[in-house]
Amino acid sequence: MEDFEPNIIGFLCNWCSYAGADLAGTSRIQYSHNVKVIRVMCSGRVNPMFVINALQQGADGVLIGGCHPGDCHYQHGNYLARRRISVMKKLLEFMGINPERVKMAWVSAAEGRKFADVVDEVTEEIRKLGPNTKIRRKNEW
């Protein structure tokens, strides 16, 4: 288990959390390499199906980053995301998957340090949970 490197898929909104991740870069803040990012315009775009799919396709965890409450570039997409993801976490529990594998975080475009911290924290938490073996499917291609 010691050398288990979690594979985490991150969905970041273009305006806040993706920009925060870029800022971590321009500030040269080092953080763990385990989160691989898919950029969406708004965290509200993240269909719960994407999260389940990520876990099926081999991810050990999922991170969803949005603007802080009240700061959404699209009025309230981040609230929609929060609502959907919390419902989906219940579903995960029902499916026997630890809902802690899915994390939401509010990161603003000014919070490079916070983004790095969030990634490190999420990585460590998932590392503790170990590899995701449920509902996982093997692709051959």
Added chain:
Amino acid sequence: MRIGVYVCECGKNISATVDVEKVVDYAKSLPYVASSRVYKYMCADPGQELIKKDIEELKLDKVIVAACSPRMHEPTFRAAIEDKGLNPYTLEIVNIREQVSWVHDDKKKGTKKAKSLVKSSVMRSALMEPLDRKKVGVTHKALVIGAGIAGIQAALDIAGSGYQVTLVEKTSSIGGKMAQLDKTFPTLDCSACILSPKMVDVGRNPNITLIANAEVEQVDGYVGNFEVKIKKKPRYVIEDKCTMCDDCVAVCPVIAHDEYNQNLSPRKAIYIAFPQAIPASYIIDPDDCLGIDPLICSKCKDVCGPEAIDFDMKPEIIEDEFGAIVVATGYDTYPIENLGEYGQGNIPDVITGLDFERLISPGGPSTGALRRPSDGKLVKNVVFIHCAGSRDPAKHLPYCSKICCMYSTKQALMFKHEVRDGTAVNFYIDIRTGGKDYEEFYQRAAEEAKVVYIRGKVSELIQDGDEILVKGVNTLTAETVELHADLVVLATGIIPSQGTKDIASVLRLSLGINGFIKEAHPKLKPVETSITGVFVAGCATGPKDIPETVSQAGRAAVRACNIIAQDEIEVEATIAHVDEMLCRGCGVCVETCPYSAITLIDTKRFGNTYKVASVNEALCKGCGSCAAACLNGAINQFGFEDKQILAMIQALGEE
């Protein structure tokens, strides 16, 4: 499908911690990849040329650039591939600098992550489809709603740029609250003297169509093409015929409250709001008139020489189209009835700041000499209470109304100028004088005019004989204060006007927690709203003084002109679209969309009519929330299609 993958070294910025050659080799092993290359600076001209040459020679259909953040150079590379005939929206950027090389020192791990990201982009790229640059035509005309100083200034500035503008005002005259003010801080120049010339300009400007006594009932459409329905209530006086002779007023038998004078004096059922009113015409208030019926009373009609009175006038619906809208519907003041601690409006000599403006005005109810409402006695001692309703999250408004410190100070000064031997006492929580020359103005009041300032809140006001007992605490000395006053003026807080709330619901604008119209961005988009093409100015967005209102109105006018000056405007390309065969018309997406961009429409299929979702391309801003909400996968987002994102997920899931 032939994809080219271009990996940038960014000098050493990327290559120091990512093995770019390995990334290129890996890319070449991926499906659809026809070519992959490294270059030192991909964004520089030779780098772009390299890509362009490959597009031509290798007949590439898609291009992927692995370099810095798409927030840096997406436009650069989009333009480059468009130059060679590829659709700009099929460009894919892999962020291997900000999100890989700069944040992971470990070259092995960084390279592995970069490879994985490149793979996910190849998967997405393979599924990308060309998108249209969407354009819509523009009506070269603006609508300004509300004609206080904000709306007046916005209309004059738009008209001054040579565009047609329609100005809609709810009441019988333009001018708004500023028309009620006597003098203005910090210069004490007379409000009417600086406002009236602007009002006259509005009336005369050939580019401005003024519709007073009217409200906007319905707005459809979108930026560039708003379809607007305006309801003009009957005035019963023909504006062009009225010569303002005042003969009708003398004969009208009805006595009503004069709103312009804060109900502190009477007016007739036929009246003019104030002498400088624009449109310069009298009006009959149908609620006050005995019947708008010559059989009941037609005294005014009988005496009107120019035959301006028309009892048969009907409400009129005016329909027009506009390219942009400015909302300038202003404020109201916090109702005195809510202030239990200050008598709830039941103590006649406890009045509001606006009441005071009218009372001290030479044209006001007491014609200049400051007489109090209860018994008309000349006022000698007056107490001003700041923050009446403001900065009190527990009971009243949580926010600071911003202008009350200044207007109370102004009113105290005006009082001292008029009643030299009188005393003026101001109770305040903090004195906020953050404006040009404002602090000096306050110093002048306190030091030269000897206005007394007591830091502390007044806890109670009690009628005591013919005076008012003011009970409070001086929080600097921790002593209780009790004093008697002839008149108490409450600096009641600024709240969004009813008209602001009404128009927000007509336009479906977002409101902030305090009910004011919410800006698109509190700092950088202070006049933009949640709806493209709708701008806001003045106190409709929050408490403001006149200088700030005027500057904001100017910016709103420029932003409106930015739109109406165009023949066509480009709208977002990565918007939502509906697969009608999958849609079951549940309307979940309609509720989800923050911009009301989706409606359910009827569609014919095999002879039957079904409801399906339809996206208004000009309203959609491309957040994709609807696509995540639809349970049938019927609505999706161009450029961020489910299948594209799922392909990326698949690539990233496999180690």
